[in-house]
Amino acid sequence: MTLPLYDAYNPVLLGDLAQDSDEFLKILTSAFDQMVTMTAIMDTAGRIVFLNRSALDTVGFTIDQVKGLPLVEAPWQKHLPESKKITGGMIAKAVAGDSSQVENVLVDLHGEIIPVLFSISPIKGLDGKIVAIVAEAKEIVELKRLQNRLEKERWETQQWTDSMGAFIAKCDPEGKIISCSQPFLKALKMSMEDVSGQHICNMTKLGHSTEGKNLLQDTISSIKDGKKQSVEVALSFGKSAAEPFLFSINPILDEKGLISFLAVEIVNISEQVGLREMMIAKEKEYSSHLEQEVSEVTKALKETEQFNKNLIDSASMGIIYLDENNSLLFANPEMEQKFEKAGIPRDCIKGKKLAELGIFPAYPSWKKIADPVKQKVTFGQMKMLLNYDEGRRLQFEVHVSPLKSTTEGIRGTVLIMDDVTERNRLDEEMLRTRIRSEKMSSLELLISGVAHELNNPLTSIIGCAEYLNEDASIGEEAREAAKIIVNDANRAGKIVKNLLAFAKKYTSEENTINLNEVLRAVWDIRIHELKNRGIEAVLELDPDIRPIEADATQMQQVILNLASNAVHAIEESGTGDRITVRTIVEGGWLTMELEDNGPGISEKHLPKIFDPFFTTKQPGKGTGLGLSIVYGIIEKHGGSISVDRAYKFGTKFVVRLPLSKSSVVSVIQTAPVPTWLPGRVLVVDDEKNICLTLSKYLADLGCRVDTAKNGCEALDKIKDHAFDLMLVDIKMPELDGLQLYQRLREERPELTKRFAFITGISGQEMEDAINTSELPILQKPFSRKDILRFFLHLETKFAIESAGESII
Secondary structure: OOOOOOOOOOHHHHHHHHHOHHHHHHHHHHHHHOOOOEEEEEOOOOEEEEEOHHHHHHHOOOHHHHOOOEHHHOHHHOOOHHHHHHHHHHHHHHHOOOOEEEEEEEEOOOOOEEEEEEEEEEEEOOOOOEEEEEEEEEEOHHHHHHHHHHHHHHHHHHHHHHHOOOEEEEEOOOOEEEEEOHHHHHHHOOOHHHHOOOEHHHOOEOOOOOHHHHHHHHHHHOOOOOOOEEEEEEEEOOOOOOEEEEEEEEEEEOOOOOEEEEEEEEEEOHHHHHHHHHHHHHHHHHHHHHHHHHHHHHHOOOOOHHHHHHHHHOOOOEEEEEOOOOEEEEEOHHHHHHHHHOOOOHHHOOOOEOHHHOEEEEOOOOOEOOOHHHHOOOOEEEEEEEEEOOOEEEEEEEEEEEEEEOOOEEEEEEEEEEEOHHHHHHHHHHHHHHHHHHHHHHHHHHHHHHHHHHHHHHHHHHHHHHHHHOOOOOOHHHHHHHHHHHHHHHHHHHHHHHHHHHOOOOOOOOEEEOHHHHHHHHHHHHHHHHHHOOOEEEEEOOOOOOOEEEOHHHHHHHHHHHHHHHHHHHHHHOOOOEEEEEEEEEOOEEEEEEEEOOOOOOOOOHHHOOOOOOOOOOOOOOOOOHHHHHHHHHHHOOOEEEEOOOOOOOEEEEEEEEEOOOOOOOOOOOOOOOOOOOOEEEEEOOOHHHHHHHHHHHHHOOOEEEEEOOHHHHHHHHHHOOOOEEEEEOOOOOOOHHHHHHHHHHHOHHHHHHEEEEEOOOOHHHHHHHHHHOOOEEEOOOOHHHHHHHHHHHHHHHHHHOOOOOOO
16 A cells, blocks of 8 residues: 555655655654654545554554554554544544544553554645644653542542541632631531632631631731741631631741641630630739748848749739839840730830830829829739830739848839730620620610500501591692601601611511612612712712612611711711722622711721620710610621721721622512401491591491400400301400400300401510410401401401311
């Protein structure tokens, strides 16, 4: 068979070699035999013309054994139908003029499978026509072995990490998770796909504030020199209580000294923290003992100087010696570290006065004593402050003793300084938490009473206004006024419900809403007012926003409260003229930012701004409930609210809410009209207006209505008449609704099947009604539509209860 590359009649193609085909074939054969890769030349029908030495040695055949065979039928393709199919497809592509490359396998004479990187390409003549096909195969046994080894090592590493039981995460230099151990995923209740690419700060709940998250983020950001760092933060998983965890962050460097990735180990240190607190108590006990020891040691200073130095250098408290002139003579290593923290080198403290070193006596309230006369150090117990780091201070409980000599009397002063800064911080936090809890308890009691007093008149207002609105004899202006009364009364009723929700005694009415629409509605109401006050209102809303599950009225209250605070701050300070609200979708969260360019919030006020009753406004201008209500609403919706401390141009509140799984915004439907209506109804309520309003509602529906002002009067009515439905207020004088129900259940249990409560409260009494009777409850304030919905509910309930028995 003649090699297609050779054309004796085309000397232009082969040049000088065209005159000697044998010489050309020798050169071509020699060139291919020098190649390490296996090479085969085929004609355009896919038949083997030539195999180089590397290919023949690998498959164990001679050229005479395979010459003229189709490549797909070659012996090394034996028993490999899939390989034959791949090879045939590649030959077809080459004949069509395309090159291709895949991973394939060969079989040698011993039956061993050899993995190769296989490519087939066309060879064209000067006229562009395909004259032959060349196939190359590079053995990749070692490469596949290395790949398998690498994959095995990766698997073994992951199995080793998972078997440790510790929380381990591999993050990029910015802190985004690359992979993590199975115990960590199990604690998060997430999969590797869920956490991959997420920042490790966002994977856990770091307390109720952003302090822990910011601390962890700052630690990750500060790793620039490749040194391992650790940080202790409070951490919780799901709804569990926060516990102290130690994040050990070890940067792994590449060959260039750059950070390749971060190895993060997260360890629960609850026991260690408990031991640390126990050690603090032990240190106090030891302090008392140390005072006695120091006194005894100073008596024999010259004889026991070395012993004294060793004892003082190893002390866990700071110790200062002052000479007769109250200049610093000596500070132990622990105290030298405190001075270094304040920016004073060790070699610059000797000979200085305490005031020159930033140490000042303090009042019991830890305020600095500014009067120089009162700054004198006296023997006994004192409180002292050490200024450090831009105005912050270390707090010390100090025992001051005279430094005595056995021969010369008092030679100076010894100060034993116990650093209680962290302990005081924890005590203040516990006190603040207890005060907040007590305020919340008082607030819940207050709100429950206010709700009852407001819901009764609101029900009457709504009923009368609806009656006027439907009266055809009144004019259009009066009808519009009635509509306004209905809308505002309903809004007031929702505000009462929001207060009850804040007091944890009411369930909010959540729907799938578009927050942009709520923002625009609120802004449309406030825009004119803001312009009149000289304040620019800016909306920067994400057009691709997704809906959230939330109570629209409560979201309006959040926006209004935050905006009102911003307006008040700008007007009171005379600083700023702009309020901006923006929405952003980030991952599975919707972020709403409300910022102003006003005076900002003082650093000392930031920890308290969400506390109930805390306010910086003048008396009579603020209740201190606005931000605490906002905090409660956002928390109940599964979100978070914080102040962006990095924002330096005013105040920025950041609200984060989880996105809804549904993409359809809820539409409030009109309640359908029930097919069942009670023929005769008894309304029992001590509020005369409620009885009149509800009687008018029911009479318009075609019901006959009797009323009673308490349970005793209701019992008299029940003796004389049979009622299809009894609507009874829970809270009444003489005999309340719960007591009336108990009487009927004991004396005439058949009547309890047509018993329902109406109430304007939402507290223990209502919970007792639900727990003891499981009766339907109509919540005040209510409108005509609410009554229709309530009857529809009763229709379903009564139908179920009466299945198989007659209705009384």
